[in-house]
Amino acid sequence: MAVAVDLGELIERVTSGQPRAIARLLSLVEDDHPRLREIARALAPHTGTATVIGLTGPPGAGKSTTTAMLLSELRRAGHRVGVLAIDPSSPFSGGALLGDRIRMSAHATDPGVFIRSMATRGHLGGLAWATPQATRVLETAGFDVVLIETVGVGQSEVDIVKHADTTVVLLAPGMGDGVQAAKAGVLEIADVFVVNKADRQGAEATVRELRDMLAASRREITGPRWRQPIVSTVASRGEGGGDLRAALEDHRRWLDEHGELAHRRQQRARAEVEAIALRQVRTEFGRLAGGEAVRSLGTRVARGELDPYTAADSLMDELKH
Amino acid sequence: MAVAVDLGELIERVTSGQPRAIARLLSLVEDDHPRLREIARALAPHTGTATVIGLTGPPGAGKSTTTAMLLSELRRAGHRVGVLAIDPSSPFSGGALLGDRIRMSAHATDPGVFIRSMATRGHLGGLAWATPQATRVLETAGFDVVLIETVGVGQSEVDIVKHADTTVVLLAPGMGDGVQAAKAGVLEIADVFVVNKADRQGAEATVRELRDMLAASRREITGPRWRQPIVSTVASRGEGGGDLRAALEDHRRWLDEHGELAHRRQQRARAEVEAIALRQVRTEFGRLAGGEAVRSLGTRVARGELDPYTAADSLMDELKH
Numbered sequence: 183m184a185v186a187v188d189l190g191e192l193i194e195r196v197t198s199g200q201p202r203a204i205a206r207l208l209s210l211v212e213d214d215h216p217r218l219r220e221i222a223r224a225l226a227p228h229t230g231t232a233t234v235i236g237l238t239g240p241p242g243a244g245k246s247t248t249t250a251m252l253l254s255e256l257r258r259a260g261h262r263v264g265v266l267a268i269d270p271s272s273p274f275s276g277g278a279l280l281g282d283r284i285r286m287s288a289h290a291t292d293p294g295v296f297i298r299s300m301a302t303r304g305h306l307g308g309l310a311w312a313t314p315q316a317t318r319v320l321e322t323a324g325f326d327v328v329l330i331e332t333v334g335v336g337q338s339e340v341d342i343v344k345h346a347d348t349t350v351v352l353l354a355p356g357m358g359d360g361v362q363a364a365k366a367g368v369l370e371i372a373d374v375f376v377v378n379k380a381d382r383q384g385a386e387a388t389v390r391e392l393r394d395m396l397a398a399s400r401r402e403i404t405g406p407r408w409r410q411p412i413v414s415t416v417a418s419r420g421e422g423g424g425d426l427r428a429a430l431e432d433h434r435r436w437l438d439e440h441g442e443l444a445h446r447r448q449q450r451a452r453a454e455v456e457a458i459a460l461r462q463v464r465t466e467f468g469r470l471a472g473g474e475a476v477r478s479l480g481t482r483v484a485r486g487e488l489d490p491y492t493a494a495d496s497l498m499d500e501l502k503h
Numbered sequence: 504m505a506v507a508v509d510l511g512e513l514i515e516r517v518t519s520g521q522p523r524a525i526a527r528l529l530s531l532v533e534d535d536h537p538r539l540r541e542i543a544r545a546l547a548p549h550t551g552t553a554t555v556i557g558l559t560g561p562p563g564a565g566k567s568t569t570t571a572m573l574l575s576e577l578r579r580a581g582h583r584v585g586v587l588a589i590d591p592s593s594p595f596s597g598g599a600l601l602g603d604r605i606r607m608s609a610h611a612t613d614p615g616v617f618i619r620s621m622a623t624r625g626h627l628g629g630l631a632w633a634t635p636q637a638t639r640v641l642e643t644a645g646f647d648v649v650l651i652e653t654v655g656v657g658q659s660e661v662d663i664v665k666h667a668d669t670t671v672v673l674l675a676p677g678m679g680d681g682v683q684a685a686k687a688g689v690l691e692i693a694d695v696f697v698v699n700k701a702d703r704q705g706a707e708a709t710v711r712e713l714r715d716m717l718a719a720s721r722r723e724i725t726g727p728r729w730r731q732p733i734v735s736t737v738a739s740r741g742e743g744g745g746d747l748r749a750a751l752e753d754h755r756r757w758l759d760e761h762g763e764l765a766h767r768r769q770q771r772a773r774a775e776v777e778a779i780a781l782r783q784v785r786t787e788f789g790r791l792a793g794g795e796a797v798r799s800l801g802t803r804v805a806r807g808e809l810d811p812y813t814a815a816d817s818l819m820d821e822l823k824h
Contacts, residue, residue: 222810229807314811444805451811452801456788458815459822463784467777480773484765486550489543490635490772494779501780502823 189217193224196323201296204323208298211315218315225318230447232264232321232328233434236346243354244378247417248426249331253289255423261327264320265297266313268332296325311457313345314450344371345450347443348433350426352376353392355384369395372410374429380414380422389414408436463501470500510538514545517644522617525644529619532636539636546639551768553585553642553649554755557667564675565699568738569747570652574610576744582648585641586618587634589653617646632778634666635771665692666771668764669754671747673697674713676705690716693731695750701735701743710735729757784822791821 187210195203210221237252239245249265256263289295300316313330320328330346351372377389389412396410411429415422437443467476479497482488508531516524531542558573560566570586577584610616621637634651641649651667672693698709710733717731732750736743758764788797800818803809 219810219812222812226804226810227807230805447805448798448801451804452797454811455800455804455814455818456785456797458811459788459818460781460784462815462819463781464777467780476773476777477769479776480769483547483772483776484551484768486548489540489547490775490779491540491543493776494783497776497780498783 187215187217189220189224193221193322196319199293199323201293204296204319205298207319207322208300208316211319212300212312222315225315225322228322229318229451230321232317232326233348234317234328234330234346235430236330236332236344236349237352238332238349239352239354239376243352244417245331245352248352248376248378248415249329250289251415251417251420251423252329252426253295254420255427256327257289257292257294259427262294262325263296263327263329264317264323264325265295265329265331266316266320267297267299268313268330296320296323311454311461314454317345344453347437347446348373348430350374350376350430352378353388354379355382355388373408373433374426375410375412376415376422376426377412378415378417381416381419385414408433408442466501467497470497475500508536508538510541510545514542514643517640520614520644522614525617525640526619528640528643529621529637532640533621533633543636546636546643549643550639550772551642553638553647554669555638555649555651555667556751557651557653557665557670558673559653559670560673560675560697564673565738566652566673569673569697569699569736570650571610572736572738572741572744573650573747574616575741576748577648578610578613578615580748583615583646584617584648584650585638585644585646586616586650586652587637587641588618588620589634589651617641617644632775632782635775638666665774668758668767669694669751671695671697671751673699674709675700676703676709694729694754695747696731696733697736697743697747698733699736699738702737702740706735729754729763787822788818791818796821 192203192207196207207221211218215221235252237245237249246267249267253263253265289297298316300312317328317330349371351369351374353375354377375392377385377392379385392412411432413422413425413429415426417423434443437446470476471478475497479488479493483490483493513524513528517528528542532539536542556573558566558570567588570588574584574586610618619637621633638649638651670692672690672695674696675698696713698706698713700706713733732753734743734746734750736747738744755764758767791797792799796818800809800814804811804814
């Protein structure tokens with residue numbers, strides 16, 4: 183049920199950086215509020231005012247501590263930083279895992295930091311579309327850096343970090359990460375690598391393995407080529423934060439100089455528009471013939487009476503009428 | 504470029520179980536051959552003739568050895584078994600990881616077994632739509648059990664194993680699997696659990712943890728409730744294969760008795776039809792205004808001149824005209 187919201191006032195309060203208003207607007211955006219279109223119109227002019235940094239990697243690599251370290255580093259440099267921590271909800275608890283938020287508590291009282299743990303209600307893929315709007319909320323609130331942290335290394339995480347200007351992939355020694363991350367296609371999307379827990383045994387081997395893989399990759403790249411740096415950190419002791427920030431600034435400079443920033447942002451806006459439209463199409467499919475069209479096609483395909491392509495054609499025909 | 508194919512002859516050879524013909528038809532299905540619609544019509548009548556078993560779990564749990572053990576077990580019971588091993592391609596090698604195929608070589612000369620390692624070209628999600636057609640190819644070839652094995656535990660793997668009648672989730676002790684699997688939402692989709700490497704330290708603890716999580720879950724289930732069994736195996740020594748097969752047969756019986764088999768198959772046929780139609784929509788989006796519509800909307804959204812919802816609306820309008 184829609185709750186009456188004075189959107190104009192809410193957005194004004196977000197613009198002046200009030201944390202409760204920011205949290206409220208983020209909820210409206212995540213919950214697919216009926217007035218999402220109005221909200222979207224109000225947020226649009228703020229699009230692109232923040233640098234968006236994505237951070238991903240396998241569980242146990244130390245994403246939360248690294249995010250916390252990076253936060254401190256960026257604050258020291260005078261940035262206002264919003265964090266979107268994307269935790270898949272446990273299907274058992276029904277809620278988001280809270281570890282990240284707890285570890286971030288050092289920043290809890292800093293008005294220059296806003297941390298949001300986004301729940302996923304069991305479907306991580308669903309967040310790919312909410313992330314850009316959530317980013318605009320933080321931009322509207324005046325944050326000039328938005329950190330998107332995702333848990334895991336699957337395709338959905340890759341989809342989420344595609345919303346970033348710069349993507350950081352985190353590894354740690356002794357997890358068999360190399361092969362594991364390669365399998366999930368995460369290495370492909372890295373602009374900066376961090377080998378965290380660099381004080382542990384095997385850290386040098388991990389850096390070496392990574393370097394070899396990068397050298398061997400010879401990927402087909404159109405346009406200018408960025409050489410991904412590998413930064414060693416011990417995030418739990420705050421070591422390497424400066425190096426990481428420097429690597430991020432280098433990449434941002436490279437993006438600007440090569441026209442890649444505008445290109446990436448256009449690409450992701452395009453993907454966002456398509457995702458919203460496809461969602462709309464799916465909704466319309468579900469409503470065809472009072473909700474019966476898809477169901478009856480499914481039944482006939484399951485029985486082998488109809489092939490799925492012919493069924494899909496008839497769905498398309500109905501959509502267009 | 505389309506290669507001339509005598510489809511009628513090819514499908515006849517598939518029907519008589521010729522391995523090279525099966526491999527060829529699988530390639531056509533995976534490669535989205537221009538005559539896919541014809542192929543789909545020929546395959547449709549064979550839909551639903553095999554029991555489809557999905558097998559997933561985190562890397563290192565022993566999926567390949569477990570699949571090999573289950574294969575032997577099913578062969579002993581007189582089944583003809585097709586295997587679809589879904590390996591994400593390494594972005595570096597460009598090809599599928601071959602480990603699974605090599606480990607399956609014991610079955611390489613058995614005409615009652617057909618093993619297909621499906622490449623993903625860097626996008627695992629893309630295979631969710633090819634899997635049901637590949638399954639129909641194996642059904643057409645007379646296999647009465649189809650095993651779908653996926654690597655990893657992300658959302659895409661969940662999408663793939665949704666094509667199964669029965670889904671097996673594999674864990675192993677000492678991998679922190681419990682939490683990891685829960686995060687990825689894999690536990691939700693399990694019909695049968697296997698704790699492999701049951702001779703290792705921590706195996707009992709893993710079983711206990713799993714049992715506690717299941718007890719705590721109190722999931723909202725509509726219709727009759729299946730109690731997921733936990734089977735302990737040492738697949739590398741062939742131990743527990745009989746128990747696993749018994750658990751699979753129990754589940755199949757339960758599905759039949761409760762009308763759940765037809766329900767699941769209708770649900771997945773419905774999802775398949777929708778996925779094909781959505782792909783078609785995406786293709787049509789890309790072609791609007793000679794390919795310029797999506798691009799120019801993306802640019803305007805990236806610049807903040809237009810919000811993404813209004814942009815999506817205009818894409819929908821163009822699609823329907």
